[in-house]
Amino acid sequence: MRLRTAAVGIVAALTLSACGSTLPDNLRGEDSHSTTHAASPAAAKAKTKPEPADVALRPGESFQELSMSAKYTPKAPFGTGTDDYRCFLVDPKFAQDMIVSGVKIQPDNPAAVHHVILYKVDPANVAAAEARDAKDAEQGWTCFGGSGVDNGPGAQLNNAEWVGAWAPGGGERVMAEDIGIPLAKGSRIIIQMHYNLLAGGGADQSKARLRLTPASAGKKTPLETMLLPAPVELPCREGTPGELCARTPAVADIRKRFGEDVATADLLHLLCGELKPGPTQSCTRPVTEPGLIRAVSGHMHLLGKSITVDVNKGTPQAKRILDIPVWNFDDQGAIPLKKAVAVKKGDTYTVTCTHDQALRDVLPAYKGTKERYVAWGEGTTDEMCLGIVLFTRAS
Numbered sequence: 495m496r497l498r499t500a501a502v503g504i505v506a507a508l509t510l511s512a513c514g515s516t517l518p519d520n521l522r523g524e525d526s527h528s529t530t531h532a533a534s535p536a537a538a539k540a541k542t543k544p545e546p547a548d549v550a551l552r553p554g555e556s557f558q559e560l561s562m563s564a565k566y567t568p569k570a571p572f573g574t575g576t577d578d579y580r581c582f583l584v585d586p587k588f589a590q591d592m593i594v595s596g597v598k599i600q601p602d603n604p605a606a607v608h609h610v611i612l613y614k615v616d617p618a619n620v621a622a623a624e625a626r627d628a629k630d631a632e633q634g635w636t637c638f639g640g641s642g643v644d645n646g647p648g649a650q651l652n653n654a655e656w657v658g659a660w661a662p663g664g665g666e667r668v669m670a671e672d673i674g675i676p677l678a679k680g681s682r683i684i685i686q687m688h689y690n691l692l693a694g695g696g697a698d699q700s701k702a703r704l705r706l707t708p709a710s711a712g713k714k715t716p717l718e719t720m721l722l723p724a725p726v727e728l729p730c731r732e733g734t735p736g737e738l739c740a741r742t743p744a745v746a747d748i749r750k751r752f753g754e755d756v757a758t759a760d761l762l763h764l765l766c767g768e769l770k771p772g773p774t775q776s777c778t779r780p781v782t783e784p785g786l787i788r789a790v791s792g793h794m795h796l797l798g799k800s801i802t803v804d805v806n807k808g809t810p811q812a813k814r815i816l817d818i819p820v821w822n823f824d825d826q827g828a829i830p831l832k833k834a835v836a837v838k839k840g841d842t843y844t845v846t847c848t849h850d851q852a853l854r855d856v857l858p859a860y861k862g863t864k865e866r867y868v869a870w871g872e873g874t875t876d877e878m879c880l881g882i883v884l885f886t887r888a889s
Contacts, residue, residue, distance in 0.1 A: 565697040568689035575751035581637035593674035596705030597658025598666035603698040608688040612657040617680035661826035674714040722845040722881035724777035728868040738866035748871040759869035776846035784888035790816040791828035807844040847879030
């Protein structure tokens with residue numbers, strides 16, 4: 495049995511390319527649980543952290559804007575649930591091979607947009623992507639988890655086909671001048687939108703702006719992305735009544751809402767080990783090839799409390815590369831390392847997350863909802879635990 499792409503292509507919503515941003519507010523211990531997803535569109539815009547100023551184009555760079563072809567009105571694709579994942583295929587019409595060195599996502603309806611991920615489609619996979627797009631009479635297609643056009647779940651774990659991403663708190667993320675993401679002539683881009691229907695309705699036509707350099711202009715080292723998912727197994731608080739406080743019906747409900755044949759919440763235990771309910775969960779994965787870690791980020795939803803990523807945890811060589819003691823859903827930018835960390839085959843990555851049911855008592859997004867057993871799920875009021883390691887391969 496293989497790990498479903500949904501477990502590894504989330505994203506959550508994570509700003510893949512930050513290599514020059516300041517330390518986010520959540521590392522300074524500020525309030526972490528006011529969220530745009532509990533507000534009206536106007537209030538969401540007012541509460542969202544102001545984006546950083548644009549970085550001027552560097553020598554040889556240019557901007558190119560990508561957009562959905564028309565406005566799209568989100569809806570629950572299976573008739574139930576509060577989330578819509580929709581993928582839109584875009585042709586950037588590159589006349590030559592290009593390198594992406596920065597990405598800026600511009601949500602059109604920020605109250606409803608939970609996250610955005612851009613996936614690259616290599617020329618060899620364009621026909622498959624176009625065929626997938628043509629199956630749906632509406633613009634785009636339903637794509638819970640990954641894009642539905644990829645090289646298989648193993649590739650999505652160890653080398654995700656991400657170009658860039660946005661989650662609350664993200665502006666343009668500009669990479670260091672020596673790295674970038676290659677896009678071959680003839681490639682396509684998939685814009686994956688995750689809409690939170692709890693925030694209300696309204697159409698959306700979000701855009702993305704790429705910072706590009708011709709591949710022929712110089713040598714940049716390709717930046718790659720490794721995804722580190724871990725289970726979420728958060729029981730109801732003691733004495734809380736309700737059928738969905740039992741794991742089996744709670745996970746069955748997730749499967750129904752997102753059309754899963756087998757729940758990602760179950761498949762993650764094949765990757766990470768036995769099921770042990772509790773607020774803190776972790777997963778350890780081996781490093782499969784040598785490289786240099788350039789930046790790290792994490793992703794949880796509204797009940798997230800803290801997240802860490804460690805190299806060689808529990809050994810004399812242990813090094814913490816991500817430490818967010820107070821999770822802030824509205825500030826999910828990747829954190830560049832001041833000094834790249836070298837890893838070799840045989841080292842390990844460990845992601846650890848803590849979630850807290852008590853946060854639902856103070857979050858407007860949970861108003862009127864009943865407490866339930868919380869497992870990995872793609873809805874805004876479900877949960878995730880995901881570490882993202884941005885690295886270059888050793889030369």
